[in-house]
Amino acid sequence: MNKKIIYGSILMATLLSVACQKNFLNVQTTTPTPSNDPTVAMDLVSGVYSSLIYVDPGGGWNYDTHGISFVAATDIMSDDADKGSYLADQPGVLDLDNFTETAGNSFVAALWNGYYVGIGRVNNALAALAVAKLDTATANRLIAEVRFIRGYYYFNLVRFFGGVPIVITVPNGPKAANSNASYVTRASVTEVYNNVIIPDMQFAMNELPPKAGTSTGRINRGIAEGMLAKVYLYLQNWQMAFSLTQDIINSGQYSLVPDYSTIWRQAGDNNAESIFEIETGGFGGTDAGIPLYSEFQGPRNAGGGWNNPTFPDATGDLGWGFCTPSTSLISAYDSGDLREAASIIFVNPSFAAPTGDTLWDGFVIPKRSSVQALYYNYKAYHSEKLETFYGNRDRKEKNIHLFRFAEVLLINAEAANELGQASTATTDLNQVRTRAGLPNTTAVSQSDIRTAIWNERRVELALEHDRFFDLVRTGRAAQAMTAAGKNFAAGKNELLPIPSVQIALSGGKLTQNPGY
């Protein structure tokens, strides 16, 4: 027994010494780093794109750029839509709808976390791109793409929260905020625009090729230019807003599609009108959409009747029934406006009718008594029958159309009107109205044209996450919210509260917005 152990030990020792001589145990392994492997940087760029459609790996709703928190803090918070579902469902969303949210609201925290984690991904990608062995043209293109996304995230942050901390470098470890207070100290709104949003978008616009030379889904020149024009609209820099939108119009890359209603179907994804769109789709045989975006807003069951003869595979209702279009929005459409029926699913209000309305793909909404609400968001509807779908309703493929050519025309119109070019303004405006089946505007005075453009923005961009910001931008939020019967406090509810946890984590350096 003992002998065996001794022999064994000798054998092992011999093997080890032989192995060591041959450097057997010292194989050089190469860990991919940004400087020795350019795919690292390219993967980090992909990570930035994926932040547009976050999936919380913890299964929760802890961070969000365009999911349910985004829907809640844009459309539901505005006068375009109500919270929906049953009263007690998601009180945190109801608080946003009623402007009773506190700094502890988890949906508000998800937005803050989502945008800053996305910004962190951009900063990491930029750090990797700075040392990656890529040809200059490729590197510059990728840098421009992610910088645009960073600028866009800051544009959303500044509209949700006001001035926010500017983080444009990779923090040096988890304690970085202790040594560098700027990571947790709010910059002014002007600083955020001038030091991040405008330079990032301007850089992207200068470096990127136009839509025609870019593969679908990548950031291109038109996206950066259009969003920068919108930024200047917010800053009331009419000249810049006008010339950038005019450049897009003159580029010939975009046009209004004839049928408004097709824009929100898969067939309309990335059409001639599309400028900035969040891409979703089937991926490896599974659904890869923004978690819950479509389902959250889908028509909801109120008791039976959802077995649909045209959809033998579909069971039950279409979703959770949030973000129901408001009567205020419905009354904003002129009669004959084709956009009304394209934007809103109308449930047949008659309890006597055997079934409700039929959607564009043949899906029949059941009778009134089976549906919770009278109105739902058609722009969030996804056809399980006629569009890509692998069965995961939580992640339906539904592109979000964040920026369309119609808005370029409306920005051009508004800027032109402020610059005293009434005929350019009305020409733009009438293009949008004609497509909607409406007669030309009758507005003549500068002030009437301004109002006409603002009203047009509401119905043209309804439920496209613009209305609340637009009301705040134009100083109409308090008046519009009061008219819609909402409990809006002027001077407070224009902005969301800074999440209380983040204030605590900053050691009090992060300051709260007024009134919270």
Added chain:
Amino acid sequence: MDQNLKWETTTESDIAVEFSTIHGKLTGDIEGYTKIVKDALINVLIPSTLGSYNPSGSGGYVLTNAASIQNKGVEVSLNWHDQINSHLSYFVGANITFNQNTVVGLNGGQPYIDGPIGADQPDVTRTDNGHPIGSFYVQKVVGVFQSQADIDNYKDKNGNILEPGTEPGDFKYQYDANGHLDSVFAGSYQPKEYFGVNMGMNYKNFDLSIVLIGSLGGKIYNGKKAFRQSLLDNVESSTADNYWTNSNHSNSEPRANGGDLPASTYFVESGNYVRINNVNIGYTIPAAAIEKTKVISSLRIYISAQNPLTLKAYSGFTPEIQSSSPTSAGIELNAYPSVKTYSIGVNVGF
């Protein structure tokens, strides 16, 4: 991950006296101890502006050498046993530990925040210098508004109404001198005293033993109550029976609400409890009675009860709360009641 992670270190100093007196019937020891865990590894939440996100967790947590924690205390244990006569003997033993858990150093310089519950209470605990780890840091409820006049009279020093949006039946929270909502440290799950008693006796062929355990001074956060998000969620009968109404002017229960209350002392309950951990009664059949079987050498019949009785201050099922992290200890979200087990048995010796 923190690139500079290192092992935590523990230093401990003890001083103890052991004694035995009255012919060895009374024995005991008294021990004073100080144990400091330096650079304890803790998952801490960091500002999300740093781009943090832990893909396996549920927030921006980073594992780091976060804090130094001191446990200081005195442990006393006494044991008495006596043989009265050839039929009767008994013993009683008791021990009690007085412990003080204190955070004595924060490596980041700032308190750590943890304990997220549901949609409206993102930061229930705070780990800060001079307080026990994972202390509850919440708004202080000072009562319930009984009338509109109550609300109108609750003002800061400048005469501004402190809670203008509230209605009678809502909580009245404590504000500081400047009219800001005041958060207070409201204890932690760490008990200040914990103890155990074991006793037993033998009388002729009967034997009896009892073990008791318990703790005092700890707090439990009723997270189940706090987590409630909707009017359709179940509530405890005590909430349903006692909520504030115009005819039931409670000063401790608010009016019926949708559940989205901020974290407050309302949810902090005492964690004090005493539990009879084990009772065992046995009877040993006299040797003479079984001798003739020539197979069995001993035979004892017993009845035992595990955990038959818990006296607790906490309104939930059990005062013993599992938690994944010491910085969020004592938040009860889904604890099962502890199981009671009764058994009858036979011990046979061959």
